[in-house]
Amino acid sequence: VDKNSQRLTIAIQKSGRLSKESIALLQACGFKFSLHEARLLAHSSNQPVDLLRVRDDDIPGLVMDGVVDLGLVGENVLEEVRLERQALNLACSVQRLRALDFGQCRLSIAVPKEEGYRGVQDLEGKRIATTYPYLLQNYLKQQGVNASNAILTGSVEVAPRAGLADAVCDLVSTGATLEANGLVEKEVIFRSQAQLIQRPEPLSAAKQAIIDQLLPRIDGVQMARESKYIMLHAPVSQLEQVVELLPGAERPTILPLSHTEELVAVHVVSTEKLFWETMEQLKAIGCSSILVMPIEKMMG
Numbered sequence: 001v002d003k004n005s006q007r008l009t010i011a012i013q014k015s016g017r018l019s020k021e022s023i024a025l026l027q028a029c030g031f032k033f034s035l036h037e038a039r040l041l042a043h044s045s046n047q048p049v050d051l052l053r054v055r056d057d058d059i060p061g062l063v064m065d066g067v068v069d070l071g072l073v074g075e076n077v078l079e080e081v082r083l084e085r086q087a088l089n090l091a092c093s094v095q096r097l098r099a100l101d102f103g104q105c106r107l108s109i110a111v112p113k114e115e116g117y118r119g120v121q122d123l124e125g126k127r128i129a130t131t132y133p134y135l136l137q138n139y140l141k142q143q144g145v146n147a148s149n150a151i152l153t154g155s156v157e158v159a160p161r162a163g164l165a166d167a168v169c170d171l172v173s174t175g176a177t178l179e180a181n182g183l184v185e186k187e188v189i190f191r192s193q194a195q196l197i198q199r200p201e202p203l204s205a206a207k208q209a210i211i212d213q214l215l216p217r218i219d220g221v222q223m224a225r226e227s228k229y230i231m232l233h234a235p236v237s238q239l240e241q242v243v244e245l246l247p248g249a250e251r252p253t254i255l256p257l258s259h260t261e262e263l264v265a266v267h268v269v270s271t272e273k274l275f276w277e278t279m280e281q282l283k284a285i286g287c288s289s290i291l292v293m294p295i296e297k298m299m300g
């Protein structure tokens with residue numbers, strides 16, 4: 001990567017749980033990329049932007065060192081690398097630009113289900129297998145517990161059965177992996193989602209201009225994902241209740257319907273999920289033709 005390039009470089013995970021959504025987000029923001037499986041670098045065909053596709057562990061360091069301009073990475077990895085680099089006296093500052101609406105997971109301590117566990121003090125003197133030694137020790141220190149790390153880069157969940165550790169500290173989303181290995185989640189030590197981060201030093205005006213355009217687009221994409229366009233026919237007599245039932249609805253549009261005085265069409269953008277229960281309640285107070293539609297893009 002040429003540090004003086006006028007092209008904005010964005011590091012994303014090459015293949016893993018963040019890859020698809022990272023690319024989808026950038027595409028939804030209007031960047032066009034043609035990705036070749038084998039290539040590390042992908043140029044955008046419609047913007048001076050390059051994607052660098054790497055392992056997620058490398059993303060925070062590349063941004064902190066200013067090798068790339070932006071990165072999309074899980075907060076868990078960001079915080080682990082930050083603590084590690086801080087301990088090693090390496091550059092460890094970044095600008096956090098946005099929390100992104102994907103990559104949700106938690107880092108938790110789990111113990112074998114046959115072990116009695118009363119609280120975090122029971123970890124005293126134990127060995128805990130993890131891929132996140134800094135986040136783990138940071139947590140244990142806050143709790144005043146001394147336990148040692150068994151650092152593994154994978155298969156953390158089998159460590160207790162293999163006799164390598166007494167407990168694990170691993171990422172959890174549903175808990176199915178833990179359960180399959182006879183482990184029970186006991187302490188959530190960190191909650192994470194994907195983040196958009198930027199290198200600490202100011203960027204050239206040209207690069208900054210791209211970011212200034214990108215951020216409102218990210219907000220627009222994320223807001224649109226959470227929002228729905230709702231259309232329905234409502235009895236005029238029930239209008240107030242209808243608007244009250246619609247979650248997060250701003251001022252609705254009320255339109256007359258032909259051949260009736262009792263019913264009107266109501267159109268609203270709702271900023272929250274609309275549940276079946278709400279639709280059933282709307283129906284119960286006389287609404288009909290209730291349509292809930294996805295919104296592709298939004299701008300305030």
Ligand code: ATP
Nearest residue numbers: 013016017018055056057074077103104105171173
């Ligand atoms: P790499 O080869 O890039 O190092 P990895 O195996 O370390 O990949 P993945 O398992 O692909 O990483 O997870 C990448 C990130 O996705 C995690 O660090 C976390 O932030 C997030 N993540 C983890 N589990 C989930 C999940 N179940 N659902 C969504 N996101 C998750």
Ligand code: MG
Nearest residue numbers: 055056057058
């Ligand atoms: Mg990784």
